[in-house]
Amino acid sequence: MSAIAHDETVNSKGILSGLLELRDLPDWFREQQHAAWEKFESIPRPTRKDQPWRFSNVDLLDLAPFKLSGTVSDQARAAILEQSNGLDEVAARLVFAGDQLLERDVVSEQLSKRGVIFQPLERAMVEHADLFRKYFMSTEVSLGSAKFAALHQALVSTGTFLFVPRGVEIDQPIEIFHWLAGENATVFPHLLLVTDELAKVTVIEHFRSLDRNQRGFACGVNDLLAGPGAKVTYVCAQNWGDNVVALQMNTTAVDHDASAMSLNLNLGSRYSRFESLSRLVGEGARSDLLAVAVATNEQEFDARTLQDHISPHTASDLLYKNALDDRARCTFGGLIRVEPHAHFTDAYQKVRNLLLSDDSEANSMPGLEILADNVRCTHGATSGQINEEEMFYLRSRGIPVPVAQRLIVTGFLNEVVQRLDQAAIADYLNQLIDRKFAHSR
Amino acid sequence: MNELRVENLHVAIGDQQIVRGLSLAVPRGEVHAVMGPNGSGKSTLAKVMAGHPDYHVTKGKITMDSEDLLALEPDDRARKGLFLAFQYPSEVPGVTIANFLRAALQSRLPEGEEMEATEYYAKLYEKMELLGMDRSFTSRAVNEGFSGGEKKRTEILQLAMLEPKYAVLDETDSGLDIDALKTVAHGVNSLRGSKIGILLITHYQRILNYIVPDHVHVMVQGRIVRSGGKELALELEERGYDWARAGADEPVLTR
Incomplete structure (x- = not known):
C-alpha cells in the first residue's frame, strides 16, 4: 500500500484547531457540537494519577499531530472498497473512511418496509430527528473518557444509525467498516443501535487502516439499546494499523427480559482503550461482555468496564481474555455495581491473561460494590503462562513450538469467541487472530 | 537396523536416578x-523416549532406526516416526480434535504443501469408526472434560492418524473398563503389522490378553530383569513381582 501513502486526503486541518463547518448538519446538532467542543476544551487531559487512568500510557494521548480527515483520493477509495471484505453473508453494509461514507448496501425492501432504519447519521438526524435526538449520546461517559467523548461529539459527522422495530428479527449480521487512511488521519466511528421490543439483530464493525504503518487517531462511540425482550449482539473487530491511538466508548442499556452480548476483538493499534458501561435497566435483563486481545510488540490494550445492575433479577457476565507477547501490556479495570433495589442479581467477571513473554505485563483491577441483598457475584483475574505439559503434549505429536504456541493461544481465546454462538462470525474472528500470529512470527 | 533401541539407559529427575542401566530393542x-x-x-522410560524436558539422561542412548533420538527435539522425534500414547494426556482447551490432528499432520508435510481436506476427514472418520467414536467428537476440544476411556481412545485415534514407525503406549489400559479396553485393543491390533514397532507399557497382564505381545520384559527398579515370550506375562501374573525382583541381581540384556 506504500504507493498510495501520500495525498489520500485533501484537508489537513489539525483536530485541535476547532470545529469544521463544512457539512450541512441541522442547527440543533451543530449547537450540540459547539457545546461538546467547549466541554472537550474544559476537561483537562487525563494523567496517570487519575484512578480511571491508572496504568494507562497517557503520554500517547497527545492529539496535536492529528488532522481532520478530508475526502479520500480515488485511488485510496478504490483500495478501501476492494479490501472491505468481512463476512460472506450480511443483511446490509456501510463502508466509511475517515468521516466519509464510501459505500452503502441497504437492507432488503422487506426489512425497510417493516420499519428497519439503517442510515448514515447525517441522514438519520434529519429524517428521524425525534428518534435520533432521544438516544444520540444520551448517557454520560463516566469511565474516564468524558473528554474524548466530548471530542467525538464535537467532530463526528457521519456514522451508523440502526433502528430495529418491534418484533423484527434480522437473521444475517449487519456489517460496518471504518477505515483510517492517510498519515495522522483521524476517524470518529459512531454507532447508535436502537432495538424495540422483541427485536433481534447482530452488528459487526471492522476497524482497519489502509496503510498499517501510518499514524492515526480513532475516537469512537457506540451506544446499544436493547428494548424489552430484544436480543442484540455486537461484535467489533479492531484491527487498526500499528501506529494508531484508539479510544472507544460504549454504553449498553438492556431493558426488561432483553439480552445484549458484545465481543471486542483487539488486534491492532499502538494503544487502544475500550470503555464499556453495561446498564441492566429492566428486570430480567442480561448482558454478556466479551473481549479478546492478542497484544504483541509494544501494544497496549486498556479496558475499563462497569456492570451496573439497576433492576432486580438481572444478570451480567464478563469474560476478557488476553494473550500477551513481547513487551505488550494489558490493563483491566472493572467494577460490578449492584444498586440498592437490584436484588437477585447474578454478576460475574473473569479476566485471564496468558503471558507469552517475560517482558509482557498485565494489570487487573477488578472491583465489587454491592448495595442489595440476595446477590451472586464472583470476580477474578488471573495471569499465567503456557502450561509446560500441554506444550510437551503438542510437541510429542510433531507440532513445532511456534505452531503449538499458536494453537494453544487460539484455543485459549476460542472459549470467548465460541460464546457468541455464531459460527460464521467465530470463524471470521479466529481467522483474524490466526493472521496476526502469521504476521508476528 | 530398523528398531527402536535403548542401550544402558540411565535417567534422573533432579538427583534421583529413576532408570538405571536399561536396555531393550523393539524391531519394527x-x-x-x-x-x-x-x-x-516405566512411565519415565516412556517420557524420556518422547523427550520430556524434566528428565535427564545421564548415561546411555536411545536410537530409532540407528538415528540418535536424544539429539532431537520432542517434535522432531515425533515427525521422524515416534509416537507416545500418554498415560495422562493433557487437555488442550479450545482446540478441537480435528484442528489438533490437522496441525500434527500438516507439520509432517514439506513447507508450502497443504493437506487435502476431504481426504483428511475421510481418514479421520474411518479411524473414529474403528474406535467406536462418534463424529461429533471431532469438534470437541482435545481431552477437555473427557472421561478416562475417551482420553485413551483419543490417544489411539491419534496413533492411527499419525501412522508412526514406533509407538510407545504408556499404560493405555489403566482406568479402562473391559468394553473400553477391548475397543482400544481392537484399534491397536488393527494397526499392527510390519510397518510399526509397538512398546506396550503396563502394570497388569490383562491388556495382554487382547494385545498379544511378541516379547515381554519385566522392569523393576529402573532395569529390565527378565525377558521372554508372551508366556512370561502369565508367569509373572501368577508369581508376582517379588519373583521377578528375585532375578534382579544381574541386569538382563535383551537382544
Whole structure:
C-alpha cells in the first residue's frame, strides 16, 4: 500500500484547531457540537494519577499531530472498497473512511418496509430527528473518557444509525467498516443501535487502516439499546494499523427480559482503550461482555468496564481474555455495581491473561460494590503462562513450538469467541487472530 | 537396523536416578510389552523416549532406526516416526480434535504443501469408526472434560492418524473398563503389522490378553530383569513381582 501513502486526503486541518463547518448538519446538532467542543476544551487531559487512568500510557494521548480527515483520493477509495471484505453473508453494509461514507448496501425492501432504519447519521438526524435526538449520546461517559467523548461529539459527522422495530428479527449480521487512511488521519466511528421490543439483530464493525504503518487517531462511540425482550449482539473487530491511538466508548442499556452480548476483538493499534458501561435497566435483563486481545510488540490494550445492575433479577457476565507477547501490556479495570433495589442479581467477571513473554505485563483491577441483598457475584483475574505439559503434549505429536504456541493461544481465546454462538462470525474472528500470529512470527 | 533401541539407559529427575542401566530393542513389526510394578520407572522410560524436558539422561542412548533420538527435539522425534500414547494426556482447551490432528499432520508435510481436506476427514472418520467414536467428537476440544476411556481412545485415534514407525503406549489400559479396553485393543491390533514397532507399557497382564505381545520384559527398579515370550506375562501374573525382583541381581540384556 506504500504507493498510495501520500495525498489520500485533501484537508489537513489539525483536530485541535476547532470545529469544521463544512457539512450541512441541522442547527440543533451543530449547537450540540459547539457545546461538546467547549466541554472537550474544559476537561483537562487525563494523567496517570487519575484512578480511571491508572496504568494507562497517557503520554500517547497527545492529539496535536492529528488532522481532520478530508475526502479520500480515488485511488485510496478504490483500495478501501476492494479490501472491505468481512463476512460472506450480511443483511446490509456501510463502508466509511475517515468521516466519509464510501459505500452503502441497504437492507432488503422487506426489512425497510417493516420499519428497519439503517442510515448514515447525517441522514438519520434529519429524517428521524425525534428518534435520533432521544438516544444520540444520551448517557454520560463516566469511565474516564468524558473528554474524548466530548471530542467525538464535537467532530463526528457521519456514522451508523440502526433502528430495529418491534418484533423484527434480522437473521444475517449487519456489517460496518471504518477505515483510517492517510498519515495522522483521524476517524470518529459512531454507532447508535436502537432495538424495540422483541427485536433481534447482530452488528459487526471492522476497524482497519489502509496503510498499517501510518499514524492515526480513532475516537469512537457506540451506544446499544436493547428494548424489552430484544436480543442484540455486537461484535467489533479492531484491527487498526500499528501506529494508531484508539479510544472507544460504549454504553449498553438492556431493558426488561432483553439480552445484549458484545465481543471486542483487539488486534491492532499502538494503544487502544475500550470503555464499556453495561446498564441492566429492566428486570430480567442480561448482558454478556466479551473481549479478546492478542497484544504483541509494544501494544497496549486498556479496558475499563462497569456492570451496573439497576433492576432486580438481572444478570451480567464478563469474560476478557488476553494473550500477551513481547513487551505488550494489558490493563483491566472493572467494577460490578449492584444498586440498592437490584436484588437477585447474578454478576460475574473473569479476566485471564496468558503471558507469552517475560517482558509482557498485565494489570487487573477488578472491583465489587454491592448495595442489595440476595446477590451472586464472583470476580477474578488471573495471569499465567503456557502450561509446560500441554506444550510437551503438542510437541510429542510433531507440532513445532511456534505452531503449538499458536494453537494453544487460539484455543485459549476460542472459549470467548465460541460464546457468541455464531459460527460464521467465530470463524471470521479466529481467522483474524490466526493472521496476526502469521504476521508476528 | 530398523528398531527402536535403548542401550544402558540411565535417567534422573533432579538427583534421583529413576532408570538405571536399561536396555531393550523393539524391531519394527513386533509388539513388546514392558511390565513392572509402580515406581519401577516405566512411565519415565516412556517420557524420556518422547523427550520430556524434566528428565535427564545421564548415561546411555536411545536410537530409532540407528538415528540418535536424544539429539532431537520432542517434535522432531515425533515427525521422524515416534509416537507416545500418554498415560495422562493433557487437555488442550479450545482446540478441537480435528484442528489438533490437522496441525500434527500438516507439520509432517514439506513447507508450502497443504493437506487435502476431504481426504483428511475421510481418514479421520474411518479411524473414529474403528474406535467406536462418534463424529461429533471431532469438534470437541482435545481431552477437555473427557472421561478416562475417551482420553485413551483419543490417544489411539491419534496413533492411527499419525501412522508412526514406533509407538510407545504408556499404560493405555489403566482406568479402562473391559468394553473400553477391548475397543482400544481392537484399534491397536488393527494397526499392527510390519510397518510399526509397538512398546506396550503396563502394570497388569490383562491388556495382554487382547494385545498379544511378541516379547515381554519385566522392569523393576529402573532395569529390565527378565525377558521372554508372551508366556512370561502369565508367569509373572501368577508369581508376582517379588519373583521377578528375585532375578534382579544381574541386569538382563535383551537382544
